[in-house]
Amino acid sequence: MSKERASASAGRVGSGEQVAGSPVATDERTITLELFRYHPETDAEPRFQSYEVPYNEDWVVLDAINWIKDHVDGTVTHRWSCRMGVCGSCGMMVNGEPVLTCAAFLKSYFPFAVRVEPLVNFPVERDLVVSMDGFMDKLEAVKPYMIRDDVNDTSGGEFRQSPAELAKYKQFSMCINCMLCYAACPVVGHEEGFLGPAALALGHRYNKDSRDHGRSERMDVMLSDEAMWGCTFVGECSVVCPKHVDPAGAIQQAKAMGAQEYFKAFVMPKGAGA
Amino acid sequence: MSSSGSDGRRGGRRARHSGEAFWWALFSAGGVMAALFVPAFVVVTGVLLPAGDPAVAAARAEAFGQAVGWWPVKIALLGVIVLSLFHCAHRIRHTLMDFGLRRYSGLLKVPCYGGALAASLWAALVLRGNTGLV
Amino acid sequence: MSQGGYRRPHRWAWWMERPGYMRFMIRELTSFFMAGYLVVFLVTLSRVGAGDAAFAEWVGALSRPGWVAAHVVALLAAVWHAITFFGAVPQAMPIFLGEKRLSAPIAMIVMGYGPWLTVSAVVVWWMLR
Numbered sequence: 001m002s003k004e005r006a007s008a009s010a011g012r013v014g015s016g017e018q019v020a021g022s023p024v025a026t027d028e029r030t031i032t033l034e035l036f037r038y039h040p041e042t043d044a045e046p047r048f049q050s051y052e053v054p055y056n057e058d059w060v061v062l063d064a065i066n067w068i069k070d071h072v073d074g075t076v077t078h079r080w081s082c083r084m085g086v087c088g089s090c091g092m093m094v095n096g097e098p099v100l101t102c103a104a105f106l107k108s109y110f111p112f113a114v115r116v117e118p119l120v121n122f123p124v125e126r127d128l129v130v131s132m133d134g135f136m137d138k139l140e141a142v143k144p145y146m147i148r149d150d151v152n153d154t155s156g157g158e159f160r161q162s163p164a165e166l167a168k169y170k171q172f173s174m175c176i177n178c179m180l181c182y183a184a185c186p187v188v189g190h191e192e193g194f195l196g197p198a199a200l201a202l203g204h205r206y207n208k209d210s211r212d213h214g215r216s217e218r219m220d221v222m223l224s225d226e227a228m229w230g231c232t233f234v235g236e237c238s239v240v241c242p243k244h245v246d247p248a249g250a251i252q253q254a255k256a257m258g259a260q261e262y263f264k265a266f267v268m269p270k271g272a273g274a
Numbered sequence: 275m276s277s278s279g280s281d282g283r284r285g286g287r288r289a290r291h292s293g294e295a296f297w298w299a300l301f302s303a304g305g306v307m308a309a310l311f312v313p314a315f316v317v318v319t320g321v322l323l324p325a326g327d328p329a330v331a332a333a334r335a336e337a338f339g340q341a342v343g344w345w346p347v348k349i350a351l352l353g354v355i356v357l358s359l360f361h362c363a364h365r366i367r368h369t370l371m372d373f374g375l376r377r378y379s380g381l382l383k384v385p386c387y388g389g390a391l392a393a394s395l396w397a398a399l400v401l402r403g404n405t406g407l408v
Numbered sequence: 409m410s411q412g413g414y415r416r417p418h419r420w421a422w423w424m425e426r427p428g429y430m431r432f433m434i435r436e437l438t439s440f441f442m443a444g445y446l447v448v449f450l451v452t453l454s455r456v457g458a459g460d461a462a463f464a465e466w467v468g469a470l471s472r473p474g475w476v477a478a479h480v481v482a483l484l485a486a487v488w489h490a491i492t493f494f495g496a497v498p499q500a501m502p503i504f505l506g507e508k509r510l511s512a513p514i515a516m517i518v519m520g521y522g523p524w525l526t527v528s529a530v531v532v533w534w535m536l537r
Contacts, residue, residue: 038414046414096425123413131413167507186422186429190376226379229294232368232436233496236428249499255298256500262295309490310524312442314531316486319452320445320479322536324471334536335467339456341535351453359446365439372436374420393447400454 029055031106032113033064035076038124046124048115049073055110062090062101065116065128077127085242088178092128093117098183098240119183135179138195141221142203147214165210172205172250174243181237181247187230194230195222197237197247204250207257216261223258231255297364297387304361307354348401356394363390435492441485448478494520 030052038046051072053064062080069076080090083102090101095115106114122130150156181197182188188196195203203222207215222228231251238248323334341347367386371379423429455466469475497519498512510518 040414046416120416120419123415125413163507164504167504167509184426186372189419189422190372223295225294229298232372232432234429234432236426236432238499239428246499249502252496252500253502255295256302259295259299259302263299305489305493308442308486309493309520310527311531312445312486313483313490313524314528315449316445316479316483317528318532318535319449320470320476320482322532323452323467324476331467331471332464335460335463337536339460339463341537342453342456347534355446355450358442362439362443362446365436366443369433369436369439372423393450397450397453400450400457403454403457 029111031055031064031110033061033068034113034115035065035068035128036115036117036124037076037127039075039126050113055106057105057107059106060102061092061094061099061104061106061114061116064106064114065101077129079129086176088176091119091178091180091183093120093183098180100178100180100242103242119179121182121185121189122179130179132179135177135182135196135198138199139177139202141195141227142199142206143214143218143221144199144202144206146206146209146212147217148212159211161210168210169205169208172201172208172245172247175202175205175245175247176243178242180240180242181245184236184240186234186236187232191226191230193226195227197231197251198245200228200231200254201245201247201250204254204257207254215257219258219261222254223262228254228258297360297383300357300360301364302361304357304359304364308358308361311354312358352397352401355397356390359390359393359397360387363387435488438485438489438492441482442489445479445482445486448482490520490524494524 033051033053034048035051036046037043037049051068053067056063059067062083065076065078066080069078078090078092080102081087082089085100085103088100091098092101093099093116094101094104095109096117098119101116116128118124118128118130122132122135125131146159175198177198179198185197187194200222203218206212207218228251231248233248233252235248238244238246241247318338323338324331326334342351363386367379367382370382370386375382419425423433452466452470455463470479494516498510498515501515501519503510503515
């Protein structure tokens with residue numbers, strides 16, 4: 001096991017052809033990557049381009065794409081940063097499944113070809129890169145920040161919170177904005193006005209925060225039309241989430257909260273509540 | 275909601291224009307009712323009532339008639355049936371939307387919720403027409 | 409989303425793309441069968457009010473193979489609805505005991521399967537006793 005670990009770090013640095021001290025070091029096997037290619041200035045339609053990549057057990061799909069860009073075709077465009085499942089940049093469709101390519105090992109696909117596409121339900125800017133603008137607008141729409149009048153008033157010290165209060169929203173605060181859940185959600189693909197799993201989970205995260213006073217403001221956005229109600233609880237957002245945020249659960253909870261607010265408005269129409 | 279503080283100050287007076295909250299609440303409550311009651315209803319009226327030899331069936335039919343003839347049971351039945359109907363109506367509407375009729379989401383309310391409302395009125399008449407309540 | 413860039417074509421058969429989507433569709437389709445059953449249930453209730461002879465005739469009709477098959481399908485749909493509905497309870501209605509969240513199996517038993525079995529037993533007993 002320790003041998004394999006050593007080769008993993010060596011493999012990352014090198015090209016994968018020579019890895020010292022590992023049984024797979026002299027491996028001449030290759031794996032085929034079929035990359036979605038689209039350059040708007042030259043391509044009217046996207047196409048797939050195949051590349052033979054040295055097969056290394058310790059490589060993830062992102063390593064293979066980086067190898068292609070470094071050694072074969074510098075025009076391949078993709079997003080990545082941390083390589084450790086934290087930054088949320090390298091989400092792509094791998095054989096139709098939305099995954100973080102830094103966490104998708106080649107050995108799960110070998111010896112078959114790996115088809116890599118940009119995340120579905122987003123417009124493609126170039127090759128494997130999608131436009132995030134709509135996603136950012138949706139995140140912004142739910143006001144994902146603490147709302148209270150005295151937010152700059154430090155005279156009373158910190159805004160304290162018990163571990164039990166933290167537990168109520170902590171899971172929903174783990175999102176890394178990788179957008180895999182948007183690629184897994186059929187409603188995102190069909191309904192422009194739907195805010196989508198990550199944004200709704202984030203809105204719910206602040207609605208459940210004991211220090212926040214902005215629930216009513218956020219609910220005005222979340223309750224309108226199809227913003228939240230478009231969700232039919234397909235549940236695949238939670239299946240693909242690499243951080244176990246469970247946006248599907250968050251949205252159902254937010255719906256229940258929204259229905260409560262809706263009926264509360266009949267009982268107390270002048271907003272005398274709270 | 276104990277987890278959030280006094281949230282009523284801002285925007286609390288703003289009207290929420292989405293009727294979806296109302297339909298979803300019916301859907302949700304109806305989902306619970308349907309899950310708790312409908313399987314047992316199917317077993318009783320679809321399997322146990324018609325099954326067996328004529329003598330057993332006649333006894334069961336009589337027991338069933340008496341059981342659903344008592345007025346508290348009728349009221350409970352009405353509640354369960356109406357909520358279950360609206361559960362189905364909402365889910366059918368959203369299924370049709372997910373199947374590609376999304377642009378008719380407003381129009382679909384008419385047959386779906388209208389159908390559930392019509393069936394609910396029928397249920398009320400049926401249960402009212404039974405022995406006991408009139 | 410509303411920006412430029414290449415938009416991939418609309419996928420009409422999206423619900424065939426993932427096993428999870430298929431499971432979703434099967435769950436949603438239970439509502440069509442349950443709605444159909446509820447109408448038949450209302451006919452049954454109305455026959456009760458129409459007198460013993462009318463009710464006996466209707467029950468006789470229900471024992472024909474076609475109706476039995478339809479009810480078997482309705483039963484499968486209703487049971488699947490219940491299983492999926494209670495399966496969603498831990499996600500949709502989390503219960504916290506202090507910092508700890510009630511585990512999913514316990515939440516499903518307490519708020520789903522337990523009441524379901526109780527209600528089912530009471531309904532069958534009450535209606536046919």
